[in-house]
Amino acid sequence: MHRILPALVLGAALLIAGCATVDDASPPAPTVEGAAAENDTDFAHSYTLKPLEVTPSAPQYALPLDPGTVTNWEEVVAALSLGEEEQALLKEHGFVVAAYPFGDQDEIVGPYRTLGEHDVPLFLSSDTLLHLYHAQFDDTLRRVEEREFFDDLRALDVALLNASEKAYRQSSGEAKEAARLNMGYYAVAATLLAPDAEQVGDGFDPEDVKRYHVDVPAPVRDEVEAELALIDRQAGLTPSPLFSYTEDYTQYRPRGHYTQSERLKNYFQAMMWHGRMPFLLNATRQVPEEEARIQTAAAARTAALLADDPDLMEHWDRVYEVTAFYVGYADDLGPEEYIAAMERLFGGAKQDLTPDEVDALRQELRTLDPPAIYSGTGYQNVGSPEEARKALNATMGFRFMGQRFVPDSYFFSELVYPYTGEFTGAGEPFTLVGGYRSVPTGLDVMALLGSEQARTLLDRGEDSAYAKYDPAYGRLEAELAALNESAWRQNLYWGWLYSLRPLLVEFGEGYPTFMQTSAWQEKELTTSLASWTELRHDTILYAKQSYTFGKGPATSPEKPEIPGYVEPVPEAYHRLGALNAMTADGLFDLDVLDPAAQRRLRDLGDVIDRFTDLSVKELEGVPLTADDHAFIRDAAETLDDLVINLEARTTLVADVHSDPYEKIVLEEGVGPVDLIVVACPEPDGAVTLCAGPVLSYYEFTHPLDDRLTDEAWREMLREAPPTRPWWTGEYAVVA
Structure with missing residues (x-):
């Protein structure tokens, strides 16, 4: 479990309330001190960040900008076809974001080459490095999933299926029913991994069809086939044939990078099954007491089987620890917690528990932390925060490879109905939506990460105009303020968010004039939201998604030296460099980093260091050298090497929150790149227009039963793109 955030149980909106077997009192909240101490034992040691000393004293100019004071105004305006509206914003703020003028472009390196061919000085944006890190993060995760985790997961599922079938034949009574439930559970997962004939040629060969075939045991064949049919249809909110409680089968549509091969599609569905389906600890309205006992006995048997077989535990631990390094630890109880509880009670893990031992185990497990994020299990209406909190324990239980606690999902779960009034x-x-705050917004996340501008926009747009929003927001703000620095370094997910925070501050005296505007804060907000969207896209399988309750109750020729500029946010680059090094070192230590990925991460680290050094020079008014100018001018050639053989398109989408009552999901998307044109100050007092690509950002609701893949999103962008957030119009002229 291993969550890092104080007072987690304050939120964690839940399901299925009103069961007499569940204690009405909420469990005590974890403390900040305990969370920090636990975090110190995890991955934070892989993250090294030395203080960066910078004294901003960049040259200034007056706004509104006088085109006559800009060395290349007419040339750049003509080359980029900037209209009157774009020029007006450029004069007002010292920069403007506009549509990319050379056709839709969904990769971020090519535009630098095109702009250079038009003799436009380059502006190297923070968007570029953030996107390139995303490409490395996503590619390394995808490769280890295909190369290793698929087979690790299959080995686990097949072995546990066989062990469950054997136990079923040898057991009686409650133990036999527990073995039967496990038999069905692992048969579903193993069958999801197995390819059919139509999947041969894209991640599978003909022999794989035979090799991965699963013979589903007769006692559970009907339920397994029914589960597989619901998963195949992504059938929506439907009672599970095996578990009785309601499951959201729309979650089984492969999304993110998992549409890139048939092998990844199958892995996605099997891992989603393991991440979402709990063996519940307590009885609920949908799961009677007898069934809750059986589910607990079944979970205990799985935990004991892992404890008794070092090879099986090695497979499980490898998948869990590597994914924990990327995304974090599970929000739910799992094998480790069940094994530890049985060791405390019985002196060791036991596959066969007596009825009294099942009772004792359930009582022991109830003393542990409940999940913090409501993920839609057993969907149920609630009418108040109190009802939701009393229902918290009802989702407690065992998930074989539980989805992970991520702070933004936790924020979302706290900032929607019923908590906001x-x-x-x-x-x-x-x-x-529907009279309540049914969906959150990415602005919630950015505000809590430190963006005062995001909070201002929430207020201006009335997205904070709910009776209890401010108290709920204040609690989360206090929890974040209490975290120590190591909490932000516990894994790559938190480290990514930590790298965004320097973009969300107000840039004061000494920073370039254009950065001191509120419009620039909104540009950086867009960059951060787009990068966060890429993070959610890359981790869509593992990050636990929040839900809203129902209501109701080669050598280049010589080139002339032309000016160029790096977006001067050295602290952001400094943190990103530390995160990139943590990625390389951690994956190497976990023995899952191939040589090509290792080289790309090393080269990306060198580029990040160069961005950092140039940013410091610009902020301190130090003239760039000829070598510095050459680095900026030749950025396309340098960056090309970082994306060779990678899927590095910017057009991607991720659903990040679900509201089954309104039958909608919150989608976050990144589209083709936009163009930023910036009036950049030179140490000699000259002002030069520079341009470069930046990420675009979209946020919109979409039908629950049509969760978007990247391919569907790209089609939507071509045919009927959604509108951009309203506030981007203050600094951007885009369609």
Whole structure:
């Protein structure tokens, strides 16, 4: 489990309330001190960040900008076809974001080459490095999933299926029913991994069809076939044939990078099954007491089987630890917690528990932390925060490879119905659906990460105009403020968020003039939201998604030296460099880093260091050298090497929150790149227009039964793209 955030149980909206067997009192909240101490034993040691000393004293110029003071105004305006509206914003703020003028472009390196061919000085953006890190993160994860985790997971499922079938034949009574449930559970997972004939040629060969075939045991064949049919249809909110409680089968649509091969599609569905389906600890309205006992006995048997077989535990631990390094630890109880509980009670893990031992184990497990994020299990209406908190324990239970606690999903679960109360505004904000705050917004995340501008936009757009929003937001803000620095370094997910925080501050005196505007804060907000979207896209299988309750109750020729500029945010680059090094070192230590990925991460680290050094020079008014100018001018050639053989398109999408009551999901998307044009100051007092690509960002709701893949998103962008967030119009002229 290993979560890092204080007072987790304050949120964690839950399901299926009103069961007499569940204690009405919420468990005690974890403490900040305990969370920090636990975090110190995890991956934070892989992250090294030395202080960066910078004294901003960049040259300034007056706004609104006088084109007559800019050395290349007419040339750049003509080369980039900037219209009157774009020029007006450029004069007002010292920069403007516009549509990329050379056709839709969904990769971030090519535009630098094209701009250079038009003799436009280059502006190297933070967006570029963040996107290139995403490409490395996503590719390394995808490769280890295909190369190793698929077979690790299959070995686990087949072995546990066989052991469950044997136990079923040898057991009686409650133990036999527990073995039967496990038999069905692992048969579903093993069958999801197995290819059919139509999948041969894309990740599978003909022999794989025979090699991975699963003979489903007769006693569970009907239920397994019914589960597989629901998964295949992505059938929505439907009672599980095996578990009785309601499951959201739309979650089994492969998304993110998992559409890139048939092998990844199968892995996605099997891992989603293991991440979402709990063996519940307590009885609920949908799961009677007898069934809860059977589910607990079944979970205990799985945990004991792993404890008794070092080879099986090695397979499980390898998948869990590597994915924990990327995303974090599970939000739910798992094998480790069940093994430890049995060791405390019985002196060791036991495959066969007596009825009294099942009772004792359930009582022991109830003393542990419940999940913090409601993920839709056993979907149920609640009418108040109190009902939701009393229902918290009802989702407690065992997940074989539980989805991970991530802070942004936790924020979302706390900032929607029923925790935010009734709408008190007069307009129609984005978050208002069905009379309540049914969906959160990425602005919630950015505000809590430190963006005062995001909080201002929440207020201006009435997305905070709910009776209880401010108290809920304040609790989360206090929890984050109490975290020590190591909490932000516990894994790559948190480290990515930590790298965004320097972009979300207000840039004061000494920074370039264009950066001191509120418009620049909104540009950086867009960059951060787009990068966060890429993070959620890459981790869509593992990050636990929040839900809303129901309501109701080669050598180049010589080139002339032309000016160029690096977006001067050295602290962001400094943290990204530490994160990149943590990625390389951690994956190497975990023995899952191939030589090509190791080289790319090393080269990316060199580029990040160069961005950092150039940023410091610019902020301190130090003239760039000829070598510095050559680095900026030749950026396309340098960056090309970082994306060879990678899927590095910017057009991607991720659903990050679900509201089954309104039958919608919150989608976060990145589209083709935009163009930023910036009036960049030179140490000699000259002002030069420089341009480069930046990420675009979209946020919109979409039908629950049509969760978007990257391919579907790209089609939507071509045919009927959604509108951009309203506030981007203050600095951007885009369609």
